[in-house]
Amino acid sequence: NAGVTQTPKFQVLKTGQSMTLQCAQDMNHEYMSWYRQDPGMGLRLIHYSVGAGITDQGEVPNGYNVSRSTTEDFPLRLLSAAPSQTSVYFCASRRTGANNQPQHFGDGTRLSIL
Amino acid sequence: QKEVEQDPGPLSVPEGAIVSLNCTYSNSAFQYFMWYRQYSRKGPELLMYTYSSGNKEDGRFTAQVDKSSKYISLFIRDSQPSDSATYLCAMTGGTGNQFYFGTGTSLTVIP
Numbered sequence: 001n002a003g004v005t006q007t008p009k010f011q012v013l014k015t016g017q018s019m020t021l022q023c024a025q026d027m028n029h030e031y032m033s034w035y036r037q038d039p040g041m042g043l044r045l046i047h048y049s050v051g052a053g054i055t056d057q058g059e060v061p062n063g064y065n066v067s068r069s070t071t072e073d074f075p076l077r078l079l080s081a082a083p084s085q086t087s088v089y090f091c092a093s094r095r096t097g098a099n100n101q102p103q104h105f106g107d108g109t110r111l112s113i114l
Numbered sequence: 115q116k117e118v119e120q121d122p123g124p125l126s127v128p129e130g131a132i133v134s135l136n137c138t139y140s141n142s143a144f145q146y147f148m149w150y151r152q153y154s155r156k157g158p159e160l161l162m163y164t165y166s167s168g169n170k171e172d173g174r175f176t177a178q179v180d181k182s183s184k185y186i187s188l189f190i191r192d193s194q195p196s197d198s199a200t201y202l203c204a205m206t207g208g209t210g211n212q213f214y215f216g217t218g219t220s221l222t223v224i225p
Binding site: 033059090 | 120122146148150156157158160163202204210211212216218
């Protein structure tokens with residue numbers, strides 16, 4: 001199993017450009033999430049999904065869109081990139097049900113907005 | 115006030131030392147507690163996962179939860195240079211749809 005796979009690993013954008021960060025998991029996990037990690041701020045939740053067709057906002061959702069059409073994929077869209085969105089983005093997934101299973105993370109996408 | 119507070123360090127110890135890492139939290143609804151290890155330019159990797167109060171041991175790692183004090187700890191015995199990383203605490207409660215992370219403690223183990 002590959003676990004959680006994120007693409008691309010690195011990306012540089014200009015202000016105003018759009019892009020999609022891809023996330024795929026092969027563990028048949030119902031729950032998937034997106035975080036951004038900034039120095040001194042820790043991991044902050046952007047959006048999450050508890051299953052196909054169901055998404056909800058986290059702590060810092062502004063400027064980001066998500067959709068979940070399959071169990072395996074959970075892409076994150078930046079519609080109009082801003083320098084404040086320069087960050088490292090992590091996707092994570094976990095099994096739902098009893099005992100709130102912990103999340104498993106991908107290796108991140110490093111995004112720079114010029 | 116942040117949901118989870120964690121001293122960012124950095125922490126530097128000699129090889130073989132016992133390391134103590136800590137987090138405090140404010141939300142009494144948190145019931146599930148995790149420690150992740152993150153190497154440079156990699157994603158967080160789950161180290162320990164505990165439910166409610168008590169201790170859990172796995173090899174050189176011990177996780178402790180004190181819900182009455184809203185305080186969790188990770189102890190690393192016989193620390194190794196390969197333990198050099200950033201350690202993140204995380205916690206959740208209720209539905210588990212939102213996990214809250216500390217900012218991470220940077221640890222360096224000197225050979």
